[in-house]
Amino acid sequence: MESADLAARARRAYEAGRLRWALQIGWMVIVLVGLSSVAASPSRVTILLGVALLATVTALRWRGQTFSLAARVGLLAGLIPFTLLLGMKCGSSMCCALGNCMAHCTLFCGLGGLAAGVLLASRARRLEAAGLPFLVAGSLVAALTGLLGCFVGGLTGAVWMLAGELAATLPAYASELKRISR
């Protein structure tokens, strides 16, 4: 076999192996979707968000480098609003006893989103290069993960979570854009 043919075969094997490796994160997404389905009732939204999250995370991990890191950090960041909301949903009897059930829900969504954004921004600041792609990819993963939990708060909860995340990452976006334009 010619060296070029062999190199092409090796390259195909590398890409296939990388895709298999990237898909290994699937178990985590399955666990999150399972938890979300158990805590809230199983719905089409959960499934759609789960599929979108799996596709995004797999693609990012397959692409590698900054994107792979973004997938990891994004998942971790997204777990904050996810855990907060599902925790609140499980202990809803206590929270709702205080009254204003939905207000608590949206507040938790907003705070979770804010914490996720802070985590992403602090991680992006430590990167020497490719901070913007990291922020974009990480925010997307964090949003999808968070929404798996926050959709129980309805559209308002989801919007608050996204707003919180955006508010925390906005300065980081601005500084990255400034760095690029320089």
Added chain:
Amino acid sequence: MERPQRNELQRCLTRLADGDRAAFRPVFDLVWPRVREIAGRLIPHAADAEDAAQGALVKLFERASEFDPERDALAWIVGIVTWECMTLRRKRTRRREAGSVALDALPDGAINPEEHAISVELETVAVATMGQLRPEDRETLRIALFGEGRRDLKPATFRKRVERALGRLRAAWRDHGIG
């Protein structure tokens, strides 16, 4: 492999494991001669060694994303190549055991009279040689080579029987001045 080359390999494989496609060619160029060398040492037959080297190289790139940068790249490569070579060797040995040793020499679909005569003669000798074997050896070989009859034994026991029967067939074959 020299120390600087080894360090370069470590760096490039780490980059490739991280998804940096630009590191593919340097890794390929550094690894391929090494893989060939190891396969050549482990497998004496040149064509088999080449096959094993190519298979090992493909496997290596397939698993490149799993490479842990904390580990030594060369040791990781040697491990995969050795495993692949040993697997191929085992497969080939098993195939040789199962395939007919003597019947391999028979010309397939002889077309000219000379080849036909040789084929008939070899067939006669093969039948005569088989005739010299014990009935249970004949039965074992019939099952192993032609898939005729039922195999009631455990795979390991059956493999042992095939080995023994082939050994006796080889000896009988040699008595006919062939092989």
